[in-house]
Amino acid sequence: MILELLSVGLVISACLAIFLDEAVYSVAALAGTFFLTSILYALSGSVFAAVFQFAVGAGTLAILFLSGEMLSETPAKVPQKTLLSLVAVGVLLSLPAIFLSVSGQATVFYGIAFEEALWDLRAIDVVLQGFVIMTVALGIVIILHEKRKGGK
Amino acid sequence: MDYVILSLVLLAIGIYGLLTKRDLLKVFVSVELIATAATMNFVMLVPSLGKGLGEAFLVLAFATDTCVSGVILALLVIVHKKYGTSDIGDLVKIEENKKEDEVEA
Numbered sequence: 001m002i003l004e005l006l007s008v009g010l011v012i013s014a015c016l017a018i019f020l021d022e023a024v025y026s027v028a029a030l031a032g033t034f035f036l037t038s039i040l041y042a043l044s045g046s047v048f049a050a051v052f053q054f055a056v057g058a059g060t061l062a063i064l065f066l067s068g069e070m071l072s073e074t075p076a077k078v079p080q081k082t083l084l085s086l087v088a089v090g091v092l093l094s095l096p097a098i099f100l101s102v103s104g105q106a107t108v109f110y111g112i113a114f115e116e117a118l119w120d121l122r123a124i125d126v127v128l129q130g131f132v133i134m135t136v137a138l139g140i141v142i143i144l145h146e147k148r149k150g151g152k
Numbered sequence: 153m154d155y156v157i158l159s160l161v162l163l164a165i166g167i168y169g170l171l172t173k174r175d176l177l178k179v180f181v182s183v184e185l186i187a188t189a190a191t192m193n194f195v196m197l198v199p200s201l202g203k204g205l206g207e208a209f210l211v212l213a214f215a216t217d218t219c220v221s222g223v224i225l226a227l228l229v230i231v232h233k234k235y236g237t238s239d240i241g242d243l244v245k246i247e248e249n250k251k252e253d254e255v256e257a
Binding site: 034122 | 154155157158161162165166168169173175177178180181182184185188191192194195196205206207208209210211212214215216217218219221222223225226228229230232
């Protein structure tokens with residue numbers, strides 16, 4: 001039952017994130033989406049996934065809140081009618097996930113541990129992803145630095 | 153409850169936002185929703201992969217997602233500083249006017 005409630009909340013917050021006009025409210029709704037996804041993962045037994053989702057979500061949201069505050073005007077109050085209609089749309093959209101099923105029952109295969117899968121099977125991927133993230137981070141710093149220099 | 157349908161619903165909401173919203177921040181939120189929908193499959197469809205392997209793939213997917221987020225946010229900041237707006241329609245108009253001015257000159 002709690003998983004169903006979480007999935008309804010997840011779809012509602014996703015709808016709010018897309019349809020609310022003000023950037024700050026939209027980002028707050030996205031925070032709800034990340035938080036509920038993280039709880040859903042944890043309750044499904046994927047604790048590592050939940051921790052990663054929470055960490056990545058927290059980082060992204062911190063920057064998004066700053067950007068939202070920086071780039072948008074003072075947020076106007078959301079009309080109660082709009083909010084209620086968005087919640088209703090979210091509930092309606094989440095019903096298929098609760099009552100329908102397209103994936104059959106599969107047997108759970110716990111044959112390999114997370115650490116083993118990460119370092120024995122995907123070690124090259126992990127190292128290369130580290131390089132990619134480092135390159136992207138340096139690229140972003142250079143782009144912003146060049147822009148700052150150009151603005152002076 | 154079926155996580156595949158939940159993931160599809162999130163994907164549909166994200167694609168709708170990507171196609172209809174004009175604000176770059178909303179586009180970014182849509183991309184995040186699409187990424188969440190995609191990564192959900194790694195966690196929820198692990199029975200066929202093995203739980204550890206599913207979570208290992210999830211970590212790699214998060215790394216890609218973080219890179220995409222960083223690039224989009226850098227673009228958002230630069231575009232807003234340069235043009236004073238983050239609306240895609242306004243940006244297109246500004247660029248068109250700029251080109252027309254260059255042709256006239």
